[in-house]
Amino acid sequence: MSAAVSSGMKIDPRLLQSLKGVHLRSRMLVRGMYNNRHRTSDFGSSTEFIDHREYQKGDAIRSIDWRVFARTDRHYVKRHEMEANMRVHLLLDTSDSMRVPPPDGLPSKLELAAAITGAIATMVISQQDAAGLCLVGDKIEERIPARQGMNHLAQLFQHLGAPRGTGGGAFGTQIAHLGGHVQARGMVFVITDALDELEPLYKAMRNMVARHNDVTLLQVLDLAEVEFPFTRMTEFRHPETGARLAANPSDVRDRYLQRLREHQSSLESFCRKARIDYVPVQNNADLMVLLRSHFLRRLMRRFG
Amino acid sequence: MLYPMMLLGLLGLGIPVVIHLINRRRMKPQVLATLRFLDPQDVTNAFAPVPRDWIQLLLRLLLLSIFVLLMARLTKPSAEVGPRTVALVLDNSMSMRRFCPDGKTTLFESHRGRILQLVRGMRTGDCFSFTLVGDNVFASTGFTSDRTSLEQAVTNAWVSDGGGRCLYTTVEENLRELRSRRALNMALLVFSDQQAQNYRAQFDQPALAPLLDGTSIQPVFVLDPVTNGANAEMCSAEFQPARTYPGSGSKVSATFQNGSDTQMAVTVSLYNGLSLVESRACNVASGETVQAEMRNIFDSPVDTAWKVSLSEDAFNADNDQYTTVRMLKTREVLLVTGPRYPVPEGAVIGDTGADLLACAINPVQAMGLEDSGANIRVTRVGFSALERKALSLYTTVILYGVQELPSAEMVQDLEMYARNGGGLYLIPDASNNPSLFNETFAKVLDGFRLGGLREPKSPAALDTREKSLTDPLLVSLLRGEWGTVNDIFVSRYFDATQLGKARPALKTADGDTLLAMVTLGKGHVCVQTHSWSIQETTMPRALPFVSVVHALLGRLAVPEGEVSDGRMDHMRVGDYHRLVLPLDFRGSSNVVVQGPRRYAFDMPADAAVVTLKDMFVAGAYRVAHTSPTKVVKDRWVAVNRAQGESGQVVMSTEQLSKLCGGKGNVALPSDRLDGLFQPRRELFPWLLLLLFLALTAETLGSVFLRRKKVTHGSTI
Structure with missing residues (x-):
């Protein structure tokens, strides 16, 4: 596993190393084109027996369970599980709100989100699954279908190195428009700051879940947004709408933090109900710990 | 108030106010994606006064005000005179040898005694300086509160036979020094006979006014009366020829003048060392100049020094003239x-x-x-x-x-x-x-x-x-x-x-x-x-x-380069004189000049020439080689007093007042110096205390408010 693929973005090799050996498994049955270790909703030729059904015309003779025929004198065929590869869709918010200048020494939200996306893509490709990428600004900036292979990973990294996108404010609406492009029975990672109106995002994610996708919401926030450390009289400006607001931070901090907490609570509550993984990330977070622990927790939940 | 102009510093009070307003108006731009969580209702009160800021502003205004008042050096009436800063200038020119009306003490001794009284009366916080000046500055202590060193300097003060060339310059320098000090009770006391010739260039113009403007310096020119009796001045006395051969004669021509208003009976005496050689009496009318000639046969081949002296009168310092005779070899x-x-x-x-x-x-x-x-x-x-x-x-x-x-x-x-x-x-x-x-x-x-x-x-x-x-x-x-x-x-x-x-x-x-x-x-x-x-x-x-x-x-x-002028062994006090010595002197690093005082002068190694200087006491001086083993013929040098010190043209009260730009009470007798200072004191210690308290309050307030801010932030 390389730290950098082609001439795109670069990821700390220690992060990739920490994720090595951690398998990404969907909590739902997947649908894939190629054989792999993921359970699918279709019947196939694996060794994992599922059930019998009556023989129908066209079934292969070799699939008839002759022992059952001997007991029941009727023709039944054995059905086995099908294992296929998984399609993972990475939906990355590249709007202006993700490009807010970070505090000194920290990565911006978009840089952090790109690193997370790249790490997940590397993880997916390295376990022979297919990864696709969708960059969303005020419109769908880039749509790369899920594929396998290192060449595809290089392409993804290239786009993640300089993710295109301007404006914003309608991430939820935009990903809702993706529709059939995000295929059913796969995994979807929604990587955004989720600071827009939540209803469209909820709706879009509900649709994805309804299409049997295992959805994970990675909410990336800036430390300044979470802690609101400002002290002097400040003129705040929204990066997407350009709206301005002059305020004395000490006067508005309490109310601000309360509203932010409510927002986060709402998001968390929705995700819990919709069986969506919710991972809040701040730009001062240690990704090696955060991602590894999250994916391990998922695995344990699956097998526990 | 010692520095009223410093009150202009109160204009600086506007600075913290402006900073305060600017700080409130100047907002740091900040991109914030979570802007929607800011409640505009809270923001409407953003410019509302903040008590912390107001307290800080008031404390800063207070600090600045106290500082300005401190710099302005506020004073207040007091029961006693506050710390004094006094520059004492004592003239040691020859004219200070005049007698006071009591006929026993000279003006110099009287003034020195008065200065000693002032020095001994120094109180805590007083700062005096003492300068002894004539043709040169002979002693200067600088401003000090050390009474012992001042007493010593005053006690060691001596009167010269020179003039008062440096008196006016010293007065100016002391005024400049006082001006730079800016203390509460400042005075310049000039103890002199205030001869006009020492202020010649300035006595008809307010030359000291620029140095006194805008200050509280009180200049005082001490004017004490002196005896004004009959006086004759010895103008010159010289042997002609000044170089003679053993066995030859030479005559001394002494010129003296009766500068008083009355006729005088004057005795002219010729002394060889301490022994009287010849004496002659004559009557001299008022304003008359007389030339007396006395002959002497020189039998010894040794050079000699001579004194021509007039009989005692009201001013004895100008009665003597010294001269030398150099004996030539056969x-x-x-x-x-x-x-x-x-x-x-x-x-x-x-x-x-x-x-x-x-x-x-x-x-x-x-x-x-x-x-x-x-x-x-x-x-x-x-x-x-x-x-x-x-x-x-x-x-x-x-x-x-x-x-x-x-x-x-x-x-x-x-x-x-x-x-x-x-x-x-x-x-x-x-x-x-x-x-x-x-x-x-x-x-x-x-x-x-x-x-x-x-x-x-x-x-x-x-x-x-x-x-x-x-x-x-x-x-x-x-x-x-x-x-x-x-x-x-x-x-x-x-x-x-x-x-x-x-x-x-x-x-x-x-x-x-x-x-x-x-x-x-x-x-x-x-x-x-x-x-x-x-x-x-x-x-x-x-x-x-x-x-x-x-x-x-x-x-x-006569070898080329040897001075053949008859006045080669004569000089005026304070002058530079290049004395050509016999070649025997060569090889000595310095020569000793012994007379009423003792001096040593460096001599170049390769030349038998010495430059005599800084000799301010008149007399006949023997120039000798320093080596006791070397036998050389000594030379004599006659150092004569300054001319023009006998006249009694004294600055009037009006002239002194004009010199100081019309300031009053600038000429006082020495017994009226006590009421010179105002009974005021500075508020300096109190203002300093207030400044300290305000500074402490401001610091504590800042620390306290800052800590509160941090605590507030950590609760998020």
Whole structure:
């Protein structure tokens, strides 16, 4: 596993190393084109027996369970599980709100989100699954279908190195428009700051879940947004709408933090109900710990 | 208030206000994606006054105000006089030796005692400076609160025989120093007799006003009365000649003046050291100047110092003048004659030019008589005996009718003799071959060449035009001071074909050179183009002959560069004087000058010259070598007092007031100095305390508020 693929973005090799050996498994049955270790909703030729059904015309003779025929004198065929590869869709918010200048020494939200996306893509490709990428600004900036292979990973990294996108404010609406492009029975990672109106995002994610996708919401926030450390009289400006607001931070901090907490609570509550993984990330977070622990927790939940 | 202009600093109060407003208005732009969580209802109160800011602003205004008041040096009325800053200037010029009305103490002693009283009355916080000034600044303590050092400086103050050249400058400097200090009770006390000549350039203009403007400095020129009795001033006293030979006499001319309004009976006394030599009494009318002459015969070859003194009067300091007499060594002349002039035996005197010359130099010796007291002696030898003579024993060597020397080395000896300060007098006669003469003496003639012998049809008269001569040696002859020159003619003489570096000192009316002077190193060479034979010139029979010969020998005996001025051993107090010492002094690193005071001066290693300076007490000083083993002849230097200190032209109260720009109470007697200062004190300690408290409050407030802010932030 390389730290950098082609001439795109670069990821700390220690992060990739920490994720090595951690398998990404969907909590739902997947649908894939190629054989792999993921359970699918279709019947196939694996060794994992599922059930019998009556023989129908066209079934292969070799699939008839002759022992059952001997007991029941009727023709039944054995059905086995099908294992296929998984399609993972990475939906990355590249709007202006993700490009807010970070505090000194920290990565911006978009840089952090790109690193997370790249790490997940590397993880997916390295376990022979297919990864696709969708960059969303005020419109769908880039749509790369899920594929396998290192060449595809290089392409993804290239786009993640300089993710295109301007404006914003309608991430939820935009990903809702993706529709059939995000295929059913796969995994979807929604990587955004989720600071827009939540209803469209909820709706879009509900649709994805309804299409049997295992959805994970990675909410990336800036430390300044979470802690609101400002002290002097400040003129705040929204990066997407350009709206301005002059305020004395000490006067508005309490109310601000309360509203932010409510927002986060709402998001968390929705995700819990919709069986969506919710991972809040701040730009001062240690990704090696955060991602590894999250994916391990998922695995344990699956097998526990 | 000592610095009212500092109140302008209160304008600076606007600065924290402006900063406060700017801080409130200037907002830091910040991109915030979570803007929707800010409640506009909260933001509407963003510009509402914040108590913390207001407290901080008020504290800062208070701090600045106190600081400005501190800088303005606020004062308040007080029961007693606050700390004083006083510059004390004491004039030590000679005029301060005048007596006070009590007739016992001088003005200087009275003023010094008053200053001592002031110094001893110093209180805690007082800061005084003391400057002793006259022709120079003799002592300056600077501003100090150390009473002991001030007392010591005042006690050691002495009065000089100089003037008060530096008094006004010192007053200015002290005012500048006080101006820069800006204390509450500042005063400049000038203890002097306030002679107008010390303020001469400034007494009719407000010269000190710029230094006093805008300050609370109180200048006080102490004006105490002095006795104004009859006084005669010794103006000058000097021996003429100041250099004489043992056995010779010299007269001292003393000039003195009665500067008072009444007639005085004055006694003039001549002292040699402490012993009275001669005394003379006379009556001098008011304003009359008298010259008294007293003669003295000098028997001893030792240099002497003399004092000419007037009898006691109202001002004794100007009664004395000092003078010196330097004794000359007996001159030894070596007269070398050519083969045509046999050395006469005993008292036989011939009529040759050489005989006449020897007779003109010392007739008593020439006639074979006993001559113990003569200051010039002639040793006459033949041409062949020259080699056996030690030239260094003679002041002058005369070569009469000599055209060649016994050996070539002899010319070199003569050259070195002349270069080291000896005098060489070359007199060719008609029998000499000019070419041979030129060849023999080329090294000492420095380009001068004799031509052929000239015998004009009629004897040539002397050219009496002084302009035609470049050496003034015989100007007195041409002016007829030594006798008439109309009967002096020259009938035979050599032509001077080439003068070289020689300077003609005597010419014929036709312009032919008869006598020329050549300077060779430190010595001189005199070349005469004719002899003193009566067949060649009428000079030996003329009256000026002896004077001419002695003038020539006098010039040839004095080495080049030695000062021949009669005042060479006299100087005024405070002047620089370059004293040429005998060569015996060479090799001494310094010389000691001992008189009323003792001084030591450095002397350059390679020259016997010393520069005397910073001598401010009049008297006769002995200049001695520092080495006790070296025997040298001491020199005397007469250091005389400053002139012009006897007059009593004193600055008036109005003039002093005008000098200070019309300020009142600037001239006070010394017994009215006590009420000089206002009973006020500075608020400095209180303001300092307030400043400290305000600063502490501001610091604590800032720390407290900052800590509160941090606590608030950590609860998120």
